[in-house]
Structure formats: structure tokens, C-alpha cells
Amino acid sequence: MTSNFALGIDIGGSGIKGAVVDLAAGDFATERLRIETPQESTPANVAFVVGEIVANFSDQLGDGPIGITIPAIVQHGVTLSAANIHPSWVNCPAEKIFEDALGRDVVLVNDADAAGVAEVQFGAAKGNPGLVIITTLGTGIGSAIVYRGMLIPNSELGHLEIDGYDAEKRAAASARTREELSWDEYVPRLQRYYETVEFLFSPDLLVVGGGVSKKAHKFLPRLNLRTPIVPAELQNRAGIIGAAWLAVDKSAHPDLLR
Known part of the structure; x- marks a missing residue:
């Protein structure tokens, strides 16, 4: 620099x-x-x-x-x-x-x-030498893929088709609000989304951002994944x-x- x-x-x-x-x-x-x-x-x-x-x-x-x-x-x-x-x-x-x-x-x-790069350089994924996937749960699902510090741009993992649905239509934070889902109802949707991402990419770390990440304690411990999954640190x-x-x-x- x-x-x-x-x-x-x-x-x-x-x-x-x-x-x-x-x-x-x-x-x-x-x-x-x-x-x-x-x-x-x-x-x-x-x-x-x-x-x-x-x-x-x-x-x-x-x-x-x-x-x-x-x-x-x-x-x-x-x-x-x-x-x-x-x-x-x-x-x-x-x-x-x-x-x-x-x-x-x-x-x-x-x-x-941009948010994903920030988390890798300065936030929740700082120092991770492998494949990091950052997702933001909001109106939709944004995503970033960073491998050994190199950004692979425009991944759009919110638009994966899972069980016949565009993933963000069911798993974005807006879906929980729109459908008035309890955490018990919403967590299985996140499980299905993240287990699919995990199977497709075998990442070393998953980072979850977006406003809902402030309540990470309500859902991250309930996800059953091989990959470590942590909340984003830098927020907005x-x-x-x-x-x-x-x-x-x-x-x-x-x-x-x-």
C-alpha cells in the first residue's frame, strides 16, 4: 500500500x-x-x-x-x-x-x-489463511468469497436455488420479518442454507453479517456445521x-x- x-x-x-x-x-x-x-x-x-x-x-x-x-x-x-x-x-x-x-x-x-474484504483484513476473519465466505443477512443475502486474501468478486450466493427456492427468499432476515417467524422456525432455514454453502465450497470459515448478526447468539450456536461460523465484527x-x-x-x- x-x-x-x-x-x-x-x-x-x-x-x-x-x-x-x-x-x-x-x-x-x-x-x-x-x-x-x-x-x-x-x-x-x-x-x-x-x-x-x-x-x-x-x-x-x-x-x-x-x-x-x-x-x-x-x-x-x-x-x-x-x-x-x-x-x-x-x-x-x-x-x-x-x-x-x-x-x-x-x-x-x-x-x-467490500464488506467481506473488510472482515478478512480487519474483522472476524482477520488472519485466516484459507477460504472465507462472508454472508450478509438483510433484505436479501449478500456474499463475498475470499481465498488467501484474494477476493473472488460477484459471487451472489443469495441466489443459490435450494429446494426449488431462491435462497434469499426463505433465509434472508427479511423473510423472518415478513413471515413473522420465530427463531425456532427461522433457524432450520439458515441450517439448510449454510449446509448447502458448506457442501458446495468446503470453506475454512463462515462469517455472518447484516443487522441480524447482532443477535447471533440466538441462531449461530444452533447451526450444525463442520465449518466454524462466527458473527461479523465491523457491522455497518x-x-x-x-x-x-x-x-x-x-x-x-x-x-x-x-
Whole structure:
């Protein structure tokens, strides 16, 4: 790494958040700034808000790098999908749009991938030398696969078909809320999901993030798996921290070497 500081920005369906990250400490070096996501969350409108966040941190950032997360599949800087953002992001040259708007080099990455990298570098999976799979249980199921510190991008393990269902339709935290499931009813769904992921990938460690991970004691001890499974540690800071880290160390993200 050439610098210990970088700006991370996390684009979500309701808010766009940013902070300068101290990459030596693996934590925010500034207070986080949050601005509501534009109601019409087109690339141009979102890029304008991102520009406001960059301007806010310009004194601390200098000419340092910027990492941006987005709830989309990102391949070679192009967003191929759009979750909770405007459909015009599909097949959009998003990274170039941000670079043109900001006049800076930008690294654009899927939001779950960024969070996963943060957990491997600084959080629950720090120091693990093998295959780590990080999942976030929320509206859907986000996922990141990291092997020996190398991110394998855009895994989308929430869309595995299990027992004839898209996995996240039954196992995401939103399913528990929507169907008013008790923990006794919800845990078997998580068991089925994680045992399938375990069978397909034989990971060395599973990490569970998302808001529901704050209640990990209610479900993780009840899962019967060979693989150790632990709650994420960085919570809602993970996306910003992971984006900042990837902005500096592109070698950790093979899709960024272009």
C-alpha cells in the first residue's frame, strides 16, 4: 500500500455514507457523513451526491484514492444489475461516470464484496489463511468469497436455488420479518442454507453479517456445521472500510487489474 488513508463511500438504497479510513488501524479516521440517496437514484444523481461527500473530506483526503461500493454486480467498472437503486444502473459504465464526475481515480466494487474484504483484513476473519465466505443477512443475502486474501468478486450466493427456492427468499432476515417467524422456525432455514454453502465450497470459515448478526447468539450456536461460523465484527462500517482498502490495494481484487 502506498498510503495509510483512503476515502470509502457506501451507496445504499436509502443513504450514501462516506468516511476517510485509517488503513493501519482498520477504522474510520473521520466522522461518517451520510446523505440521503436521491429519490430518483440515477447514476448522474448519485454521482452528484458522491461528489458532495468527496468535497466534504477533500482537506483530509488530499489526492488520495477513493473506493465506492454499490448494490450491484460490478465487472470491469460496469454495473450489471441494480438492487434498491434506479434500473438505469444496469449495463452502466459506472466507474467511468464517477471518475469523470470527481476528476479522480475510483475503484467501484459490489457492496457485499467490500464488506467481506473488510472482515478478512480487519474483522472476524482477520488472519485466516484459507477460504472465507462472508454472508450478509438483510433484505436479501449478500456474499463475498475470499481465498488467501484474494477476493473472488460477484459471487451472489443469495441466489443459490435450494429446494426449488431462491435462497434469499426463505433465509434472508427479511423473510423472518415478513413471515413473522420465530427463531425456532427461522433457524432450520439458515441450517439448510449454510449446509448447502458448506457442501458446495468446503470453506475454512463462515462469517455472518447484516443487522441480524447482532443477535447471533440466538441462531449461530444452533447451526450444525463442520465449518466454524462466527458473527461479523465491523457491522455497518464494513462497506466503507473495505472500499477504502480496495482503493489502495487493487491487487486484492483481480477484477480491478485492467
